[in-house]
Amino acid sequence: xxxxxxxxxxxxxxxxxxxxxxxxxxxxxxxxxxxxxxxxxxxxxxxxxxxxxxxxxxxxxxxxxxxxxxxxxxxxxxxxxxxxxxxxxxxxxxxxxxxxxxxxxxxxxxxxxxxxxxxxxxxxxxxxxxxxxxxxxxxxxxxxxxxxxxxxxxxxxxxxxxxxxxxxxxxxxxxxxxxxxxxxxxxxxxxxxxxxxxxxxxxxxxxxxxxxxxxxxxxxxxxxxxxxxxxxxxxxxxxxxxxxxxx
Numbered sequence: 533x534x535x536x537x538x539x540x541x542x543x544x545x546x547x548x549x550x551x552x553x554x555x556x557x558x559x560x561x562x563x564x565x566x567x568x569x570x571x572x573x574x575x576x577x578x579x580x581x582x583x584x585x586x587x588x589x590x591x592x593x594x595x596x597x598x599x600x601x602x603x604x605x606x607x608x609x610x611x612x613x614x615x616x617x618x619x620x621x622x623x624x625x626x627x628x629x630x631x632x633x634x635x636x637x638x639x640x641x642x643x644x645x646x647x648x649x650x651x652x653x654x655x656x657x658x659x660x661x662x663x664x665x666x667x668x669x670x671x672x673x674x675x676x677x678x679x680x681x682x683x684x685x686x687x688x689x690x691x692x693x694x695x696x697x698x699x700x701x702x703x704x705x706x707x708x709x710x711x712x713x714x715x716x717x718x719x720x721x722x723x724x725x726x727x728x729x730x731x732x733x734x735x736x737x738x739x740x741x742x743x744x745x746x747x748x749x750x751x752x753x754x755x756x757x758x759x760x761x762x763x764x765x766x767x768x769x770x771x772x773x774x775x776x777x778x779x
Contacts, residue, residue, distance in 0.1 A: 559763045560588045561601045562633040566613055568605035583716065583729060590672075590727035611635045618644045619661040622749050623652035624741055627664045627768045629733050634761040643759050651752040664768055665733040668694070669712030671705040671719065671726045678703065678724060691718035702727070706734075735768035746775045 563584040571578035575585055581602075588598050604610055614637055618630040634640040641655075648655045675698065678684045684703075688696060692711030697704050707715050709731065716729055741749065749769055756765045 555757070556591050557593055557597065558760065559633075560584060560591060560593055561597070562613060562763060563587065564598070564601040565605040565610070566615060566633060568602060569610075569612070573602050573606045579713070579716075586716075586726065587728055587730065589725065590729075616640065617658060618655060619658055620644075620648050620655040621653055622752060622767075622769075624739075624745055624749065626739055626741070626749050627661050627735070628653070628753070628756070629661055629665055629766040630756055630762055631764040631766075632759075632761045633763050636761075640759075640761040643761070644756070647752065647755045647759075650755075651748070653752065663736075665735055665766060667709045667731055668734045669705075669707035669709065669715060670728075670730055670732045670734075671703075671707075671715060672728045673703040673705070673719075673724060673726045675701050675703060677726075684722070684724070687718060687722060688715065691715050730764075732764070733766040735766070738768050738770035740770045743772070743774050743778070746772065747778050750775060 564581065567578060567581035567584050571581060573581070575582040585598065613633050613635055615631070615633050616637060618632065618641065620628050620630075622628055630644060632640050632644070645655050647653075685696060688705055691714050692707050693705050693715065694708055694711075695704075695706040705715065712729075712731060719726060719729075746769060749767070750771070753765050753767060756762050
């Protein structure tokens with residue numbers, strides 16, 4: 533398994549251990565809202581909304597919740613949301629990249645800075661971590677959703693898969709940023725539903741910490757993820773099984 537696939541697999545497993553399903557739904561609702569505001573409420577003519585709805589289905593989000601989110605986002609008086617990012621370092625030099633969607637940027641940056649300060653980290657300037665992370669398309673597909681494994685592998689490689697791995701009942705497909713759309717289209721053509729399809733920031737290399745320092749860093753990550761405005765957190769810590777067991 534390649535490094536970035538291993539990182540994505542660990543991220544998925546950590547998410548599976550997280551009981552805060554409402555946080556996942558909240559992120560999807562924000563994705564739906566931004567997609568509708570940028571385009572239309574019709575997924576057939578709005579690729580970003582189509583992707584958000586696919587992720588909603590993969591997360592088993594109730595249809596009523598999805599429809600309410602679309603209807604609310606279609607209201608011209610609905611609050612505008614801004615997508616923003618923050619970059620910084622943990623106390624041990626671990627790079628941390630945060631994505632957020634907010635209706636109050638001042639509140640969000642204050643919360644993010646407060647968490648960095650609490651854990652002896654530092655909030656940096658945007659662009660300072662561009663040399664550490666690559667933006668990749670990551671598709672997580674239950675093995676049970678694939679009827680013919682050989683055909684599946686050939687098709688996704690032809691569609692631009694950079695890496696394909698299997699672990700714990702899931703396929704993970706990684707693509708370069710430019711092939712994200714074509715891979716999504718290929719899966720739709722094959723009638724294969726991913727559990728999730730998203731753009732992630734994958735570290736080019738990871739850093740090792742001892743167990744205690746790693747757990748402190750992961751607790752810091754949890755505080756970021758608990759913030760209602762934060763939609764994703766990426767880092768370059770090499771997460772070990774020992775750390776995962778402690779969590």
